[in-house]
Amino acid sequence: xxxxxxxxxxxxxxxxxxxxxxxxxxxxxxxxxxxxxxxxxxxxxxxxxxxxxxxxxxxxxxxxxxxxxxxxxxxxxxxxxxxxxxxxxxxxxxxxxxxxxxxxxxxxxxxxxxxxxxxxxxxxxxxxxxxxxxxxxxxxxxxxxxxxxxxxxxxxxxxxxxxxxxxxxxxxxxxxxxxxxxxxxxxxxxxxxxxxxxxxxxxxxxxxxxxxxxxxxxxxxxxxxxxxxxxxxxxxxxxxxxxxxxxxxxxxxxxxxxxxxxxxxxxxxxxxxxxxxxxxxxxxxxxxxxxxxxxxxxxxxxxxxxxxxxxxxxxxxxxxxxxxxxxxxxxxxxxxxxxxxxxxxxxxxxxxxxxxxxxxxxxxxxxxxxxxxxxxxxxxxxxxxxxxxxxxxxxxxxxxxxxxxxxxxxxxxxxxxxxxxxxxxxxxxxxxxxxxxxxxxxxxxxxxxxxxxxxxxxxxxxxxxxxxxxxxxxxxxxxxxxxxxxxxxxxxxxxxxxxxxxxxxxxxxxxxxxxxxxxxxxxxxxxxxxxxxxxxxxxxxxxxxxxxxxxxxxxxxxxxxxxxxxxxxxx
Amino acid sequence: xxxxxxxxxxxxxxxxxxxxxxxxxxxxxxxxxxxxxxxxxxxxxxxxxxxxxxxxxxxxxxxxxxxxxxxxxxxxxxxxxxxxxxxxxxxxxxxxxxxxxxxxxxxxxxxxxxxxxxxxxxxxxxxxxxxxxxxxxxxxxxxxxxxxxxxxxxxxxxxxxxxxxx
Ligand SMILES: [Zn+2]
Ligand SMILES: [Zn+2]
Numbered sequence: 001x002x003x004x005x006x007x008x009x010x011x012x013x014x015x016x017x018x019x020x021x022x023x024x025x026x027x028x029x030x031x032x033x034x035x036x037x038x039x040x041x042x043x044x045x046x047x048x049x050x051x052x053x054x055x056x057x058x059x060x061x062x063x064x065x066x067x068x069x070x071x072x073x074x075x076x077x078x079x080x081x082x083x084x085x086x087x088x089x090x091x092x093x094x095x096x097x098x099x100x101x102x103x104x105x106x107x108x109x110x111x112x113x114x115x116x117x118x119x120x121x122x123x124x125x126x127x128x129x130x131x132x133x134x135x136x137x138x139x140x141x142x143x144x145x146x147x148x149x150x151x152x153x154x155x156x157x158x159x160x161x162x163x164x165x166x167x168x169x170x171x172x173x174x175x176x177x178x179x180x181x182x183x184x185x186x187x188x189x190x191x192x193x194x195x196x197x198x199x200x201x202x203x204x205x206x207x208x209x210x211x212x213x214x215x216x217x218x219x220x221x222x223x224x225x226x227x228x229x230x231x232x233x234x235x236x237x238x239x240x241x242x243x244x245x246x247x248x249x250x251x252x253x254x255x256x257x258x259x260x261x262x263x264x265x266x267x268x269x270x271x272x273x274x275x276x277x278x279x280x281x282x283x284x285x286x287x288x289x290x291x292x293x294x295x296x297x298x299x300x301x302x303x304x305x306x307x308x309x310x311x312x313x314x315x316x317x318x319x320x321x322x323x324x325x326x327x328x329x330x331x332x333x334x335x336x337x338x339x340x341x342x343x344x345x346x347x348x349x350x351x352x353x354x355x356x357x358x359x360x361x362x363x364x365x366x367x368x369x370x371x372x373x374x375x376x377x378x379x380x381x382x383x384x385x386x387x388x389x390x391x392x393x394x395x396x397x398x399x400x401x402x403x404x405x406x407x408x409x410x411x412x413x414x415x416x417x418x419x420x421x422x423x424x425x426x427x428x429x430x431x432x433x434x435x436x437x438x439x440x441x442x443x444x445x446x447x448x449x450x451x452x453x454x455x456x457x458x459x460x461x462x463x464x465x466x467x468x469x470x471x472x473x474x475x476x477x478x479x480x481x482x483x484x485x486x487x488x489x490x491x492x493x494x495x496x497x498x499x500x501x502x503x504x505x506x507x508x509x510x511x512x513x514x515x516x517x518x519x520x521x522x523x524x525x526x527x528x529x530x531x532x533x534x535x536x537x538x539x540x541x542x543x544x545x546x547x548x549x550x551x552x553x554x555x556x557x558x559x560x561x562x563x564x565x566x567x568x569x570x571x
Numbered sequence: 572x573x574x575x576x577x578x579x580x581x582x583x584x585x586x587x588x589x590x591x592x593x594x595x596x597x598x599x600x601x602x603x604x605x606x607x608x609x610x611x612x613x614x615x616x617x618x619x620x621x622x623x624x625x626x627x628x629x630x631x632x633x634x635x636x637x638x639x640x641x642x643x644x645x646x647x648x649x650x651x652x653x654x655x656x657x658x659x660x661x662x663x664x665x666x667x668x669x670x671x672x673x674x675x676x677x678x679x680x681x682x683x684x685x686x687x688x689x690x691x692x693x694x695x696x697x698x699x700x701x702x703x704x705x706x707x708x709x710x711x712x713x714x715x716x717x718x719x720x721x722x723x724x725x726x727x728x729x730x731x732x733x734x735x736x737x
Contacts, residue, residue: 069604127574127633128606130581194574203575292636292683293575294582314575318683321637322667326683 219254267319623730
């Protein structure tokens with residue numbers, strides 16, 4: 001509304017000026033001379049010209065963009081503000097050629113620049129909107145062609161002028177339009193990529209990579225342009241301060257594009273070499289939805305050491321940002337791949353320890369856990385029960401950790417604690433114990449020892465985790481035992497049920513993520529829904545006898561949890 | 572095929588409309604642009620914000636869900652973890668790299684596992700239990716610690732304001 005008023009006033013003023021000139025001079029040519037000689041008349045005409053440009057801009061915006069979105073408008077305002085300040089700075093360098101024509105050229109440059117920015121925003125918007133009409137395509141394509149042609153024209157013009165008349169302000173224009181034409185190219189490539197993606201039936205995984213490389217190449221060209229421009233300007237005029245801010249941003253963007261490409265390459269490399277493809281069975285076993293994109297995994301998926309599965313492409317883009325598992329935040333770089341490294345390291349560590357001074361002068365805390373005088377609860381139970389489950393070999397002090405971990409059949413990673421490295425740790429030989437006197441060792445040996453120490457600590461943590469799993473299993477079995485004795489069932493049934501029960505138990509506790517062994521009693525009903533009828537009848541008859549309000553509450557909680565889980569599965 | 576960020580946002584929107592969690596309404600302001608959402612959050616029961624309906628704006632980055640969205644309340648709100656301009660400062664909205672307050676462990680930070688629903692639920696629990704260690708609004712944090720009555724009074728006034736009651 002205000003703008004309409006201003007343009008109307010300006011139009012009236014212009015008419016008055018022209019009419020006045022014509023009234024005084026009566027002829028065309030003298031009136032033109034009269035107007036150009038009179039400063040106030042010229043001022044009015046300049047304002048009119050400016051408003052004319054403004055109206056043209058609005059018109060073009062309507063044609064090529066329609067209604068601007070708020071963010072686009074804010075973006076435009078912000079960038080225009082910087083561009084205007086820079087133009088003013090440029091005026092100080094070229095104050096000698098300060099003419100109306102010069103101002104007009106700069107205005108035109110700003111005018112065209114703003115359309116480049118808008119086109120850039122609009123093409124980025126393609127990724128954000130589910131509805132892209134054919135009008136959109138027509139608009140963007142014609143705008144890109146128009147802008148490209150104009151940029152080319154001005155570059156050629158600047159070249160010719162510089163060739164024929166020597167260096168002048170045209171140098172700045174030539175350079176500015178060269179930068180703009182890279183922008184047009186960049187937008188064009190992005191537009192093409194987005195269009196291809198929009199028209200394809202399946203998600204296009206490699207688009208991100210293409211975009212990354214486009215960004216890199218365009219950034220490189222721009223950096224070269226800026227450096228060349230500054231070099232030329234310094235030689236002919238002075239330091240072009242007005243080019244510094246855009247140059248800084250260009251270099252920064254290029255640096256970012258460069259590191260993005262490197263990170264992406266590293267991520268791809270890691271994924272191809274370190275992590276196995278998920279097999280169809282594994283996909284079936286998991287709930288089959290990639291947590292990153294919330295879509296089903298049917299094709300290319302990778303399994304991380306923590307057993308979490310994702311789309312290869314989703315994982316790749318995530319690894320560009322962070323090298324952790326999106327679900328459990330396991331640091332991927334710090335933990336070795338499931339099989340190879342741990343296996344190789346331990347035998348290698350053995351000769352090291354042998355080379356070091358007398359074996360085991362210090363008691364190994366890790367052994368003490370297992371060599372403790374009393375038999376562990378797990379065994380105690382088995383002996384008390386009179387029946388040894390076939391999977392449980394008697395623990396030996398040397399290989400304690402290994403068979404114990406294996407004694408819980410079909411073991412998934414232990415509940416709650418995130419293992420520092422993948423679970424079934426091939427841990428045959430206990431880690432060597434450090435020698436008492438470190439002074440004896442050479443630097444090299446110390447360094448190797450340090451490496452071993454780290455592994456030892458990891459091994460101890462792993463060992464503690466195993467113990468926890470084992471204790472959970474023991475409590476579980478004790479409980480089975482209670483159930484069995486309470487119902488005076490035959491011992492054979494009890495042992496078979498305990499064998500089948502344990503793995504399910506570990507799964508339940510894993511998913512509930514709140515497993516403490518004290519809660520085991522309340523997990524009975526949970527199992528009812530999923531398991532064999534034998535236990536079903538057993539525990540169902542068991543439950544009412546031991547119901548307390550607290551347990552009732554827990555059972556309800558568990559039911560809700562199960563319902564939630566069932567609801568999730570169909571999705 | 573649309574971009575992956577767009578597809579995921581559409582999936583989340585669908586999920587939220589099919590299974591709306593209690594006290595939360597959220598969706599794109601304009602269905603042509605799925606990267607700007609509006610959410611209405613009900614003040615949790617039994618707190619000083621009870622009964623209020625607080626509108627907020629969620630802005631998603633082009634690489635969502637790899638980067639977290641930004642959330643800003645569009646009404647007046649006085650809370651230790653909300654800047655005076657309405658921006659919400661909770662750990663779930665921060666990528667593990669940046670830690671403006673230096674108090675968050677990376678376990679509660681943004682990761683693609685999180686979702687709009689989880690963010691909004693965290694915001695509700697933040698309304699119920701402010702974290703006065705993060706001083707997004709230092710005045711509010713101080714008042715929350717030292718003069719709870721006055722804090723409740725202000726909150727109540729804001730609740731009435733969101734409901735259009737003077
Ligand atoms: Zn995915
Ligand atoms: Zn994981």
